[in-house]
Amino acid sequence: MELSRRDLVKLGILGGAAMYLPVERMARARDWRSDLRTPPKPYAYYFQRPPEIDLRAAANGEAISNLRFGMQEVSVSLLGSSAPNTKIWAYVAEHPVTKQKLINPTIHVDKGQPVEFVHGNYLPPGPGAHPFVNLTPHADKSYPSWTSVHLHGSASLPQYDGYANDLINPGQLKRYRYPNGQGARTLWYHDHGVHHTSLNAYAGLAAQYHLHDDMERDSGIPTGAFDFPLILKDALFARDGRLQWDDNDLSSFMGDVIFVNGVPWPLMPVHKRKYRFRILNASISRSFNLSLSGTGATMHVIATDGGFMPKPVKVTSLRVGMAERYEIVVDFEKCADNAEILLRSAEVKNNVDYLHTGKIMKWKVQPGVAPDKSRNELPTQFYTPRAPNAASNTTVDGVPRYMGPDEIMGLTESMAVRRRKLEFKKSDLTGEWLIGNKTWKEVEDSDYQAVVADPKVGDIEVWDLENSSGGWFHPVHLHLVDFKILSRNGRAPHPYEQGPKDVAYVGEGETVRIVAKFGPHEGRYMIHCHNLVHEDHDMMTQYRVGPQKANADDPNDPRYGDPAWGDANA
Amino acid sequence: MSTIGLHPSPRGLAAGIAASWLPRVAAALSLSAAIAHFGAVPPHLHDWWAHGAFFVVCGALQAAFAGLILWRPSAWLALTGVAGTLAVLALYVVSRTYGAPLGPHAGVPEPVEAYDLTTAAGEFALVVVLVAMLGEKARRWAMRLVMLVAMALWAGKATGFLA
Numbered sequence: 219m220e221l222s223r224r225d226l227v228k229l230g231i232l233g234g235a236a237m238y239l240p241v242e243r244m245a246r247a248r249d250w251r252s253d254l255r256t257p258p259k260p261y262a263y264y265f266q267r268p269p270e271i272d273l274r275a276a277a278n279g280e281a282i283s284n285l286r287f288g289m290q291e292v293s294v295s296l297l298g299s300s301a302p303n304t305k306i307w308a309y310v311a312e313h314p315v316t317k318q319k320l321i322n323p324t325i326h327v328d329k330g331q332p333v334e335f336v337h338g339n340y341l342p343p344g345p346g347a348h349p350f351v352n353l354t355p356h357a358d359k360s361y362p363s364w365t366s367v368h369l370h371g372s373a374s375l376p377q378y379d380g381y382a383n384d385l386i387n388p389g390q391l392k393r394y395r396y397p398n399g400q401g402a403r404t405l406w407y408h409d410h411g412v413h414h415t416s417l418n419a420y421a422g423l424a425a426q427y428h429l430h431d432d433m434e435r436d437s438g439i440p441t442g443a444f445d446f447p448l449i450l451k452d453a454l455f456a457r458d459g460r461l462q463w464d465d466n467d468l469s470s471f472m473g474d475v476i477f478v479n480g481v482p483w484p485l486m487p488v489h490k491r492k493y494r495f496r497i498l499n500a501s502i503s504r505s506f507n508l509s510l511s512g513t514g515a516t517m518h519v520i521a522t523d524g525g526f527m528p529k530p531v532k533v534t535s536l537r538v539g540m541a542e543r544y545e546i547v548v549d550f551e552k553c554a555d556n557a558e559i560l561l562r563s564a565e566v567k568n569n570v571d572y573l574h575t576g577k578i579m580k581w582k583v584q585p586g587v588a589p590d591k592s593r594n595e596l597p598t599q600f601y602t603p604r605a606p607n608a609a610s611n612t613t614v615d616g617v618p619r620y621m622g623p624d625e626i627m628g629l630t631e632s633m634a635v636r637r638r639k640l641e642f643k644k645s646d647l648t649g650e651w652l653i654g655n656k657t658w659k660e661v662e663d664s665d666y667q668a669v670v671a672d673p674k675v676g677d678i679e680v681w682d683l684e685n686s687s688g689g690w691f692h693p694v695h696l697h698l699v700d701f702k703i704l705s706r707n708g709r710a711p712h713p714y715e716q717g718p719k720d721v722a723y724v725g726e727g728e729t730v731r732i733v734a735k736f737g738p739h740e741g742r743y744m745i746h747c748h749n750l751v752h753e754d755h756d757m758m759t760q761y762r763v764g765p766q767k768a769n770a771d772d773p774n775d776p777r778y779g780d781p782a783w784g785d786a787n788a
Numbered sequence: 789m790s791t792i793g794l795h796p797s798p799r800g801l802a803a804g805i806a807a808s809w810l811p812r813v814a815a816a817l818s819l820s821a822a823i824a825h826f827g828a829v830p831p832h833l834h835d836w837w838a839h840g841a842f843f844v845v846c847g848a849l850q851a852a853f854a855g856l857i858l859w860r861p862s863a864w865l866a867l868t869g870v871a872g873t874l875a876v877l878a879l880y881v882v883s884r885t886y887g888a889p890l891g892p893h894a895g896v897p898e899p900v901e902a903y904d905l906t907t908a909a910g911e912f913a914l915v916v917v918l919v920a921m922l923g924e925k926a927r928r929w930a931m932r933l934v935m936l937v938a939m940a941l942w943a944g945k946a947t948g949f950l951a
Contacts, residue, residue: 220920232938239945
């Protein structure tokens with residue numbers, strides 16, 4: 219009955235395999251959640267500028283006012299040439315001049331240049347067609363691959379705003395008209411399909427859109443070759459290169475690979491001069507707390523979601539919640555030859571961190587003097603805030619009058635005609651994410667008439683956005699309007715968020731007070747958490763500007779004003 | 789009829805084993821593994837019906853084995869227990885390092901948690917106890933099985949098949 223020494227050795231080999239292999243993998247999983255055999259290494263791949271379509275002036279010097287996009291599944295290399303390709307969903311557009319097909323292009327337009335886009339849904343029809351390994355079986359099983367395109371930051375009419383239930387089903391087309399009447403800003407277009415937004419956006423349906431104006435041109439700040447999108451996004455991968463999805467019981471998605479413009483932890487050579495970076499956090503649930511590491515470089519925030527701040531603000535760190543945009547100017551002028559400057563992310567409460575999620579990208583400063591020092595200025599001021607004009611953000615004789623950033627930042631609490639409070643929380647009973655104890659289902663059940671607020675066009679209102687929980691942060695997005703953040707828990711907002719905003723980071727246990735002037739359009743617009751897992755389940759509601767109208771009587775009804783049609787393949 | 793395990797005891801077990809405490813320990817370990825597998829049925833059933841069914845069958849066989857090894861301990865039964873438990877252990881390691889071989893999450897490693905690690909440790913102890921129950925000749929067969937599974941797992945790790 220006694221075991222020999224040889225037997226014990228053999229059993230030890232078995233026991234080692236049975237216990238050590240899973241435990242060793244578990245230990246590694248704290249560093250990497252992805253299952254890649256060879257995960258990408260930080261700073262091993264060069265930075266890439268996303269492709270661009272400049273509609274301001276085509277080859278013949280005339281601006282282009284229309285563009286056709288196809289939402290398609292494409293196979294791209296995200297993890298280097300030695301790794302398998304990854305299937306993603308993307309907005310694919312043909313460049314109007316070169317005729318080249320471009321994936322998720324950055325669009326450039328001028329203020330006052332209205333454009334019309336047509337989006338066709340050519341995605342695999344589904345249901346459950348998303349191109350990733352889905353570790354949450356409840357997700358995406360019952361819906362076809364419907365989409366809705368939201369130009370985030372644009373004061374569009376309701377039927378062109380990407381209303382969640384204004385769907386483009388597979389095989390359909392939809393027209394979007396963008397007035398581009400607001401001031402210069404970084405917008406982004408992304409999916410907003412009801413209950414699918416997180417999955418569609420994670421699959422890749424997101425890109426930037428830049429609105430330019432004279433204030434930007436006259437300021438001397440870096441533009442053109444020295445003006446770069448920085449689209450930050452985290453992801454998880456399966457061994458075969460497919461994306462993985464896990465929303466952790468409807469709470470959050472947390473990836474372990476950080477992408478900047480589709481490149482993991484890129485390396486970017488820079489010269490000794492100023493560069494402008496348009497940071498967009500396009501992650502599903504991860505926020506960032508950015509800072510520079512290295513000697514000689516400085517960072518100024520010059521613009522927020524809704525455009526320029528009154529003046530540049532020098533910062534050492536910058537918290538960027540999902541969907542927030544911050545334009546920064548990084549000055550490498552005083553850096554040493556070959557200096558390496560890191561963009562890092564410090565810990566953020568309720569993020570889940572892995573081995574390299576504290577890293578974002580690296581800049582390598584080229585030796586010698588910068589060969590081009592044009593557009594190398596950082597003005598001391600962009601504008602002085604002023605009280606808004608009575609006609610601003612209203613429609614006069616059928617012409618919308620948009621608010622300038624100076625008027626948005628000139629709003630004060632005493633101008634408000636009304637106060638409201640919206641509470642963002644999770645239901646202890648149902649596990650649903652609620653706004654004011656309501657979900658999007660109640661909007662659907664009311665035939666899309668139920669609203670949580672009903673300001674008149676031109677009304678100035680103060681809203682308190684309250685997150686009483688300690689467990690979650692909620693980046694809250696109001697469609698249509700830009701607002702000014704008045705306070706956080708009664709204290710002044712962070713210096714870097716004192717610019718026009720359309721997303722307010724409502725942290726754990728925080729109440730954020732905002733003021734906005736509602737308009738210029740009438741109609742129903744969404745409010746939601748931009749943790750897209752929360753939005754899908756079901757932290758979304760709507761407000762209405764102007765009087766209530768029956769759906770059939772409303773020419774700007776968000777679902778029937780200009781619905782998707784027909785056959786995308788025709 | 790094969791002669792494995794006929795010595796030194798007539799039933800192929802080590803001398804005096806039938807009356808010893810080892811079958812009781814084996815039964816307790818097998819029963820606890822069965823309970824653990826039954827407990828894992830709901831989440832696996834939620835993933836895929838076949839995963840849930842596997843855990844039901846596995847738990848039922850382990851519970852039946854617990855009863856049999858107490859009632860009529862024999863070399864054949866112990867050897868069968870070794871083979872079956874090794875298969876379950878191997879599948880566990882594969883599921884945590886490669887992923888389930890079939891189903892909606894095939895090829896995606898499952899997370900390692902204290903619950904399943906404790907269950908696997910209990911199953912490894914069951915193999916040790918069952919081997920200890922065997923006589924010399926049957927034990928030789930059992931150890932061949934043990935080595936076969938152990939080497940296959942380590943080879944899987946060495947070749948990168950198992951993460």
